Amino acid sequence: MSKMEIVTIAKQECLAPGVYSMWIRTEDIARNARPGQFISVYSKDGSRLLPRPISICEIDGDYLRLVYRVVGKGTDEFKDYVEDDTLRVMGPLGNGYDVEAHEGVAVLFGGGIGVPPMLELAKRLPGKKQDKIVVLGYRDQNLFLKKEFDQVATVYIATDDGSVGIQGNVLDAFKEYGLSGDVFYACGPKPMLRGIKALSEQMQCPAYISLEERMACGVGACLACITKTTEVDEHSHVHNARICKDGPVFLASGVEL
Amino acid sequence: MKTSVNLCGVELKNPVMTASGTFGSGMEYADFVDLNRLGAVVTKGVADHPWPGNPAPRIAETYGGMINAIGLQNPGIEVFASRDLPFLEQFDTKVIVNVCGHSEEEYLNVVERLQEEKRPDLLEINISCPNVKEGGIAFGTQPKTAEAITKAIKKVAKQPIIMKLSPNVTSIADMARAVEAGGADGVSLINTLTGMKIDINRRTFALANKTGGMSGPAVKPVAVRMVYEVAQAVKIPIVGMGGIQSAEDALEFLMAGATAVSIGTANFYRPTTTIEVVEGIEEFMRKNHVEDIHELIGCVK
Numbered sequence: 001m002s003k004m005e006i007v008t009i010a011k012q013e014c015l016a017p018g019v020y021s022m023w024i025r026t027e028d029i030a031r032n033a034r035p036g037q038f039i040s041v042y043s044k045d046g047s048r049l050l051p052r053p054i055s056i057c058e059i060d061g062d063y064l065r066l067v068y069r070v071v072g073k074g075t076d077e078f079k080d081y082v083e084d085d086t087l088r089v090m091g092p093l094g095n096g097y098d099v100e101a102h103e104g105v106a107v108l109f110g111g112g113i114g115v116p117p118m119l120e121l122a123k124r125l126p127g128k129k130q131d132k133i134v135v136l137g138y139r140d141q142n143l144f145l146k147k148e149f150d151q152v153a154t155v156y157i158a159t160d161d162g163s164v165g166i167q168g169n170v171l172d173a174f175k176e177y178g179l180s181g182d183v184f185y186a187c188g189p190k191p192m193l194r195g196i197k198a199l200s201e202q203m204q205c206p207a208y209i210s211l212e213e214r215m216a217c218g219v220g221a222c223l224a225c226i227t228k229t230t231e232v233d234e235h236s237h238v239h240n241a242r243i244c245k246d247g248p249v250f251l252a253s254g255v256e257l
Numbered sequence: 258m259k260t261s262v263n264l265c266g267v268e269l270k271n272p273v274m275t276a277s278g279t280f281g282s283g284m285e286y287a288d289f290v291d292l293n294r295l296g297a298v299v300t301k302g303v304a305d306h307p308w309p310g311n312p313a314p315r316i317a318e319t320y321g322g323m324i325n326a327i328g329l330q331n332p333g334i335e336v337f338a339s340r341d342l343p344f345l346e347q348f349d350t351k352v353i354v355n356v357c358g359h360s361e362e363e364y365l366n367v368v369e370r371l372q373e374e375k376r377p378d379l380l381e382i383n384i385s386c387p388n389v390k391e392g393g394i395a396f397g398t399q400p401k402t403a404e405a406i407t408k409a410i411k412k413v414a415k416q417p418i419i420m421k422l423s424p425n426v427t428s429i430a431d432m433a434r435a436v437e438a439g440g441a442d443g444v445s446l447i448n449t450l451t452g453m454k455i456d457i458n459r460r461t462f463a464l465a466n467k468t469g470g471m472s473g474p475a476v477k478p479v480a481v482r483m484v485y486e487v488a489q490a491v492k493i494p495i496v497g498m499g500g501i502q503s504a505e506d507a508l509e510f511l512m513a514g515a516t517a518v519s520i521g522t523a524n525f526y527r528p529t530t531t532i533e534v535v536e537g538i539e540e541f542m543r544k545n546h547v548e549d550i551h552e553l554i555g556c557v558k
Contacts, residue, residue: 050323239309
């Protein structure tokens with residue numbers, strides 16, 4: 001069950017230009033959270049009403065780690081909060097990844113600010129480091145969270161400028177390094193997810209992808225954050241699923257990107 | 258202390274309701290709100306067949322508000338009647354079903370279908386959605402067509418009907434008079450104000466639909482003024498809405514002449530707003546020794 005809470009910031013630091021890491025202490029949200037879920041973070045400025053949906057990067061007891069990019073006025077406000085400041089949040093929201101159902105070698109793709117939610121998933125997936133292949137895509141040499149991934153998985157890197165790893169995106173790295181796996185998990189920009197969907201069809205391997213869209217309520221009521229689905233959705237009875245409630249994680253074959 | 262009001266012949270325990278399209282059918286908010294404490298739940302608009310709505314992005318934040326172009330996505334009346342109505346049945350609150358359509362026939366199909374249901378208690382007819390090309394708003398901007406559709410619906414409706422009015426008109430008072438002449442039992446206002454936002458970095462519209470309906474606290478003064486104007490123009494009860502996020506806001510609408518109020522956009526950023534408004538109105542009444550809420554309704558002339 002999701003809850004509205006006033007949470008306390010335990011630590012905030014800058015990981016890379018424009019990318020911040022915030023640990024928050026929650027009452028119940030962290031204990032109920034799964035990898036792949038997100039929380040809604042509310043601004044304290046009355047001119048910015050709508051919550052900012054931010055993916056969960058790590059879960060540790062009563063603590064949640066959010067790693068986010070400053071993309072507008074709301075996230076710019078969040079970055080300035082420091083230890084002991086409080087924030088209003090709601091969560092955990094969305095379905096998250098189904099770790100229990102996993103079998104075989106996992107390939108996790110994280111592109112840009114799609115990197116953070118892959119971390120808790122990499123930690124929770126069963127298997128040894130060599131059974132968890134993580135392909136991360138960054139703009140440049142500012143490789144946030146790489147150390148944390150190295151501890152739990154086998155990591156491959158792609159950068160836009162070629163400063164680290166393969167020059168290109170996570171799909172280029174997957175091909176260049178000759179990787180393979182039994183299940184794909186991915187979060188990142190839409191063009192990357194389209195590529196993952198195509199790759200999963202080609203390799204006949206299921207891909208669980210995490211989608212993003214402008215949201216208002218975060219609980220499935222407003223119907224703002226829809227994605228096109230291949231089949232008629234059970235809730236909407238049209239070809240639309242709610243990303244906040246039915247997602248954000250979808251089987252790639254079930255959605256049209 | 259009496260907080261109950263009579264809305265078009267239906268007794269509400271208090272004047273606080275949800276605004277259509279912001280609360281689903283209550284299911285998504287049941288974790289946050291005890292629906293039994295609301296005067297009424299107004300459902301998301303329902304049509305005679307499933308509507309897919311508009312493409313995404315459907316929403317954008319604006320200063321002190323938001324614009325949306327959902328396009329009345331809904332699962333159609335059959336699913337609604339078998340899933341949403343039975344859910345609402347469990348609660349001690351009144352149920353107002355919001356009805357939408359592309360044509361007179363489509364509105365009538367829904368209204369006729371709802372004759373068989375013991376709930377709803379009231380119908381709200383959406384003739385004011387700015388995001389649907391045919392129907393919807395087409396019925397809500399000309400007094401003559403608004404009167405005609407009201408008349409046609411009134412003829413087949415088993416429940417009292419509230420016509421939901423658009424603020425995107427020359428005179429909302431004329432629109433209210435027209436639907437009153439057509440036999441409406443009540444009016445609700447305001448629906449959203451047509452707006453636009455441009456994404457300057459992408460040099461495109463923020464919404465796929467280009468325009469959207471603006472709502473939220475930024476629209477409240479416009480809404481209060483329109484409720485007041487309509488209260489001076491018609492005798493039928495008014496449901497006031499537009500940017501309400503506190504009891505103080507709700508009280509402004511009541512004093513301007515609304516019999517009941519709807520909370521809309523605030524549900525999105527503060528899911529407990531409805532309950533806070535119910536409690537805040539009670540507190541205001543206690544503090545100011547108001548025995549009956551009717552002392553407040555329309556008290557500002």
